[in-house]
Amino acid sequence: MNNLLNVTITERQMMSSDVVSLTLTNVDGSPLPAFSAGAHIAVHVNDDTIRQYSLCSAPDETAFYRLGILKDPKSRGGSIAIHEQLKAGDTVTITEPSNLFPLDMTADHSILAGGGIGITPMIAMAYTLKAAGKSFDLHYCVRSHSEVAFLDELQRDFGDELKVHCDDLGDEQRLNPAVDFGEAAAGTHVYTCGPSGFMDWIMGSAKEIGFKDKNIHFEYFSVEVDSTGEAFTVIAEQSGKTISVSGTQTIMQALSDAGIKVEVSCEQGICGTCIVDVLEGEPDHRDQFLTDDEKSDNDQIAVCCSRSKSSTLVLDI
Ligand code: FES
Numbered sequence: 001m002n003n004l005l006n007v008t009i010t011e012r013q014m015m016s017s018d019v020v021s022l023t024l025t026n027v028d029g030s031p032l033p034a035f036s037a038g039a040h041i042a043v044h045v046n047d048d049t050i051r052q053y054s055l056c057s058a059p060d061e062t063a064f065y066r067l068g069i070l071k072d073p074k075s076r077g078g079s080i081a082i083h084e085q086l087k088a089g090d091t092v093t094i095t096e097p098s099n100l101f102p103l104d105m106t107a108d109h110s111i112l113a114g115g116g117i118g119i120t121p122m123i124a125m126a127y128t129l130k131a132a133g134k135s136f137d138l139h140y141c142v143r144s145h146s147e148v149a150f151l152d153e154l155q156r157d158f159g160d161e162l163k164v165h166c167d168d169l170g171d172e173q174r175l176n177p178a179v180d181f182g183e184a185a186a187g188t189h190v191y192t193c194g195p196s197g198f199m200d201w202i203m204g205s206a207k208e209i210g211f212k213d214k215n216i217h218f219e220y221f222s223v224e225v226d227s228t229g230e231a232f233t234v235i236a237e238q239s240g241k242t243i244s245v246s247g248t249q250t251i252m253q254a255l256s257d258a259g260i261k262v263e264v265s266c267e268q269g270i271c272g273t274c275i276v277d278v279l280e281g282e283p284d285h286r287d288q289f290l291t292d293d294e295k296s297d298n299d300q301i302a303v304c305c306s307r308s309k310s311s312t313l314v315l316d317i
Pocket residue numbers: 263264265266267268269270271272273274275287289302303304305
């Protein structure tokens with residue numbers, strides 16, 4: 001678990017009809033820990049809710065962090081609470097930044113493709129690439145031109161490197177990966193973040209063009225995860241408890257009902273906060289956090305969503 005920091009919201013600004021920008025500074029005014037492009041922090045929204053958001057300020061700026069947060073109508077409470085309750089002057093607790101979505105700075109050219117609020121990590125990446133004098137394109141795709149956030153800043157700081165694509169405007173400005181991504185050169189890397197359908201389209205298109213998996217980088221911030229299935233038994237080795245997990249319960253819920261608390265954040269299998277070691281049994285991995293190799297090792301499990309293929313799973317908890 002990353003160290004916690006108390007920060008003050010020094011600025012709160014609506015950047016579009018449904019995206020709020022929060023500027024966070026250390027409560028004592030000292031510099032914040034450095035971060036690299038693609039990093040996120042977890043915000044303790046209230047006692048029950050921790051949510052992760054990408055940092056979208058320039059990584060060489062440590063006087064403040066900036067977040068861009070979409071008011072998501074499908075929110076499980078996090079983004080709506082932030083939009084409706086947090087205001088300038090409030091103090092909030094955050095984790096220090098961590099990065100599961102780093103840039104490869106050896107690339108000759110980087111293609112950054114953000115869908116909707118998935119633009120946020122791309123903004124930090126664009127600042128890093130710009131500062132390093134690296135070649136890049138920043139594609140920002142939105143359903144409606146009214147949803148474009150941070151536009152003035154992006155146009156000012158990235159000029160021709162910025163390409164905004166709006167579904168409700170003409171065909172000529174829509175993103176066409178086959179044309180806009182160019183050739184799948186070995187030194188070109190593609191990065192994408194956004195709704196899962198958008199990301200699947202970007203990644204599938206990049207593969208069709210010929211980009212290798214190792215040159216395609218992605219970060220899910222929201223996924224549809226089916227965490228239901230057959231019932232099974234979990235043995236919590238350290239706690240000495242045997243727990244039944246019903247077909248509609250997650251392991252996390254069953255552990256919680258048995259009085260065993262596991263730290264969780266996204267509850268969608270994307271952040272890795274809830275990973276627990278597996279001592280025996282075969283997990284049924286449903287998460288997006290572990291790599292395919294890690295999943296095949298079967299020695300870790302994301303208890304917020306993954307299940308068990310074996311009738312019993314022994315966990316080191
Ligand atoms: S809480 Fe995020 S992966 Fe389980």
